[in-house]
Structures are given as C-alpha cells and as structure tokens.
Amino acid sequence: MTKPEIVFLMYHELELPGRKLVQSDPGYTRYVLSESAFSRQLEWLKQNNWLGLCVSDALNFPSQPSVAITFDDGCETDLLAAAPLLKKNGFQATFYITTGFLGRTGYLSRAHLKELSDAGFEIGCHSRTHAYLTDLSPMQMANEVELPKAEIEQVIGKRVEHFSCPGGRYDERVARAARNSGYLTVTTSRFSANSSSTDKFNLGRVTILRTTSTADFERICRGQGLWLANAADRVRNGARNLLGNNLYDQLRGKLLRSG
Ligand SMILES: [Zn+2]
Numbered sequence: 001m002t003k004p005e006i007v008f009l010m011y012h013e014l015e016l017p018g019r020k021l022v023q024s025d026p027g028y029t030r031y032v033l034s035e036s037a038f039s040r041q042l043e044w045l046k047q048n049n050w051l052g053l054c055v056s057d058a059l060n061f062p063s064q065p066s067v068a069i070t071f072d073d074g075c076e077t078d079l080l081a082a083a084p085l086l087k088k089n090g091f092q093a094t095f096y097i098t099t100g101f102l103g104r105t106g107y108l109s110r111a112h113l114k115e116l117s118d119a120g121f122e123i124g125c126h127s128r129t130h131a132y133l134t135d136l137s138p139m140q141m142a143n144e145v146e147l148p149k150a151e152i153e154q155v156i157g158k159r160v161e162h163f164s165c166p167g168g169r170y171d172e173r174v175a176r177a178a179r180n181s182g183y184l185t186v187t188t189s190r191f192s193a194n195s196s197s198t199d200k201f202n203l204g205r206v207t208i209l210r211t212t213s214t215a216d217f218e219r220i221c222r223g224q225g226l227w228l229a230n231a232a233d234r235v236r237n238g239a240r241n242l243l244g245n246n247l248y249d250q251l252r253g254k255l256l257r258s259g
C-alpha cells in the first residue's frame with residue numbers, strides 16, 4: 001500500500017466585488033482568487049467527499065482524501081471571505097500571519113486575528129516584515145522567526161506551531177531557526193505533496209493562482225502533475241539563485257507587466 005499523501009494548498013488575499021486589493025501589480029494579483037472561485041473549489045472538495053484540514057490535522061494523514069488549506073500574509077479577507085466559506089463547508093485551515101502587516105489597510109487587525117483564532121481556525125506565522133529569510137543575518141533571522149511567534153501568541157492566547165516562508169525563500173538556516181524557536185513545522189512553496197516521511201521542517205505547498213482552472217485544481221488536489229510544476233519551479237529558483245532575490249524580483253516584475 002502506498003503511503004497517504006496530502007497536498008497543502010496555498011492561498012493569499014481573496015477578491016470581493018467592490019473591494020480594493022492591498023496591491024494592484026500583476027506580480028501580486030496573480031495570487032489573488034475571487035471569492036466565488038475559492039467558493040467553487042471548496043464546493044468541489046465537499047461534493048467529492050474531501051476533507052479540508054489545518055496543518056496540524058493534515059499531519060495525522062487521515063485515509064480519507066484530504067487537502068490542507070493555508071493562507072499567507074494575514075489579509076483582511078481571511079476573516080471577511082475565507083473563514084465564512086470554510087465554515088459553511090465544514091473545513092479547517094491554517095492562516096499564516098505577517099505580524100508587521102497587522103492593522104494596515106486591507107490586513108487583519110489584532111482584534112480580527114483573535115476573532116479568527118477564536119472561531120477555531122489555526123494560526124501560524126509568516127514572519128514579521130515579510131523579508132526574504134535566505135538573505136538575512138542570524139540576528140535578523142531571529143527577529144523574523146522568533147519574535148513574531150511570541151507576538152501572535154500574546155494576541156490569540158494559544159501556541160503558534162507552524163511557520164511559512166515569505167516568498168517561498170527557504171534554506172537549512174530557516175529550518176534551524178524555526179526549530180530553535182519552538183515551531184513544529186515549516187511550509188515552503190515547493191510543489192510537492194507531503195507524506196508521513198516528509199521532513200516536517202520542509203513541507204511542500206502548492207500555490208493556487210488566479211489562473212488555476214477547475215481541472216487544474218482537481219489535479220493539484222490529487223497530487224497529479226506536481227513533478228512538472230516542480231520542474232518549472234526549479235528553473236525559476238535557479239534563476240533566482242543566480243541573480244539574487246532583488247534583481248530577480250525586478251526582472252520578474254518587468255516580465256509580468258509586459259506579458
Ligand atoms: Zn507572503
């Protein structure tokens with residue numbers, strides 16, 4: 001028998017009719033789904049008897065077909081749009097919060113964050129300033145990994161055990177910093193499913209994009225074709241390592257605007 005594998009889905013801000021997004025550049029909006037598109041994906045899961053889990057529950061690897069549902073950055077729409085739809089379908093999720101964004105226009109406030117946690121959703125950490133961790137000194141790393149954990153715990157009154165990497169930037173040092181700070185897992189943006197033998201400090205996660213079709217979504221949940229997406233991602237990572245994070249972002253912005 002093959003080991004059960006679970007795909008961890010990654011979402012960001014959701015688009016609501018008449019509501020302004022926190023950023024409007026194409027490099028950002030490609031990660032933004034409409035509320036109705038997100039709703040259709042949850043309905044597909046529900047109708048096909050899939051479970052939508054938080055990271056902690058996903059790591060029990062239930063035998064029923066399941067995905068982990070995760071959100072990065074801590075946008076206001078986590079509470080306004082995602083939470084009600086998740087509740088409606090009986091699903092759990094993990095919301096990774098960037099503490100430096102709390103209270104900014106379009107992001108959760110501290111009160112919102114507490115509300116999301118009290119509603120039963122799992123809260124994780126997505127750094128303090130959304131810095132690319134692979135660029136940082138050990139001191140800066142601690143400020144981005146250890147400090148925001150305590151900050152969120154103070155707001156929600158619960159332990160924060162899961163960390164996700166800003167911009168997917170990941171290396172051994174990030175894993176070590178997270179482990180030393182008391183986290184139990186780190187999720188990356190590596191396109192792969194996770195099983196009980198996957199390193200908990202290097203869990204794969206698949207980004208759901210604005211352009212992800214229903215057929216693509218179903219394939220992603222089943223873990224099909226991720227190797228191909230991963231190969232494309234490796235090419236991108238190769239370019240990023242070659243150019244450095246800054247130059248890579250500038251070039252990527254140019255390409256997306258002209259595309
Ligand atoms: Zn992020």
